[in-house]
Amino acid sequence: EIVLTQSPGTLSLSPGERATLSCGASQIVGNNYLAWYQQKPGQPPRLLIYGASNRATGIPDRFSGSGSGTDFTLIISRLEPEDFAVYYCQQYIRSPQTFGQGTKLEMK
Amino acid sequence: QVQLVQSASELKEPGASVKVSCKASGYTLTDYPINWVRQAPGQGLEWMGWINTKTGTPTYAPGFTGRFVFSLDTSVSTTYLQINSLKAEDTAFYYCARIGRGPGWYFELWGRGTLVTVSS
Numbered sequence: 001e002i003v004l005t006q007s008p009g010t011l012s013l014s015p016g017e018r019a020t021l022s023c024g025a026s027q028i029v030g031n032n033y034l035a036w037y038q039q040k041p042g043q044p045p046r047l048l049i050y051g052a053s054n055r056a057t058g059i060p061d062r063f064s065g066s067g068s069g070t071d072f073t074l075i076i077s078r079l080e081p082e083d084f085a086v087y088y089c090q091q092y093i094r095s096p097q098t099f100g101q102g103t104k105l106e107m108k
Numbered sequence: 109q110v111q112l113v114q115s116a117s118e119l120k121e122p123g124a125s126v127k128v129s130c131k132a133s134g135y136t137l138t139d140y141p142i143n144w145v146r147q148a149p150g151q152g153l154e155w156m157g158w159i160n161t162k163t164g165t166p167t168y169a170p171g172f173t174g175r176f177v178f179s180l181d182t183s184v185s186t187t188y189l190q191i192n193s194l195k196a197e198d199t200a201f202y203y204c205a206r207i208g209r210g211p212g213w214y215f216e217l218w219g220r221g222t223l224v225t226v227s228s
Contacts, residue, residue, distance in 0.1 A: 001170075035214040037153075044203055044218035045145075045153065050210055088153055092213045096169040099153040 002027045002091050006100035012108040019076040021103045023089035028069050033093035036065055036074045039102075040085045048087075049074065081107070110134035112142075112204050112219035119225045120194050128189045128222045130204030137185040138162050140206045143215060144178065144189050148200040156202075159187055194226045 003026040013019055023034065032052035037045035047056040049065035052072055062077040076083055084107045089100040115129040130142060144156040157168040159178040166178035177190040191198055201221040208216030 031212065033212040033214075037215075044221050045215070046218075047208070047214060047216050050208060050214040050216075051212065054210070056208075056216065090153075090214065095167075097155040097213065099155070101152050 001096055002029065002094055002098050004089050004091060004098055004100035006087075006089060006103045008103060009101075010104045010106060012106050013079055014108045015079050015081055017079050019074075019079055019083070019105055021074040021076075021087055021105070023067075023072040023074070023100050025070040025072070025091060027094075029072070029091045030093045032068055033091060034065075034067070034072050035090045035092065036063075037088045037090065038083075038085050039088065045088060076105075079105075110217065112206060112217060114202075114204060114219035114222045117223040117225070119227065121228050122194055122196060122226055124194050124226075125190060125192045126194060126224055128191075128202050128224065130187045130189070130219050132185045132187075132206075137180070137182060137187070141213075142178075142180075142187045143205045143207070143213070145203045145205055145215070146200045147203065147221075148197075151200075156189075161187065191224070194224075196226050198224060199226045200224060 005024045007022045034052045036049040039045045053065045064075050086102045086104050111133050113131045138161045141158045143158040146154045156172045159166045175192045180187040203221045204219045205215035206217040207213045
């Protein structure tokens with residue numbers, strides 16, 4: 001199984017700042033089959049990015065994804081108050097699909 | 109409106125069974141497979157497996173074989189997750205999720221989740 005390791009575990013930033021979240025894979029994620037999700041308390045996950053760099057429908061352009069192989073990044077260019085949440089990466093190239101353990105983005 | 113509507117929260121005793129439902133609304137259930145994802149309180153996401161909504165064939169992830177059963181009833185556009193012989197460690201939110209239109213199985217549409225609490 002492909003293990004995804006997200007860093008940092010917690011990121012403390014202020015609105016208006018730039019957030020950089022990382023996701024490392026234990027094996028190559030072929031076809032860049034890597035997605036990012038945002039989850040707020042009491043809500044299901046929300047798809048942000050698929051195919052490593054494609055924004056899902058309705059996702060603001062301050063969210064961007066990049067990377068290939070085993071190293072992937074989610075960048076939020078200018079944080080809005082509603083962006084503070086937990087973020088998960090997911091690989092879907094190989095079964096079982098796996099998720100990272102999450103990065104909590106908290107307001108400083 | 110395209111959505112997945114899940115059943116209400118459940119409180120069960122250890123050893124009992126529970127059946128969680130997930131109804132597809134606004135699209136044809138059989139057009140996409142349905143996946144199930146578990147999230148224990150305060151923890152991360154675990155993929156449990158999926159059901160082929162055209163054939164009813166389930167596929168279970170490692171760790172979710174034996175006590176977990178996926179099924180469907182296309183006449184009511186609904187898929188089900190049944191958990192037998194419940195244990196305290198089964199306490200979690202259970203989400204159904206539909207894949208997107210692009211290549212690969214990322215989860216574009218999620219139900220709101222069903223909390224199953226196992227306690228005596």
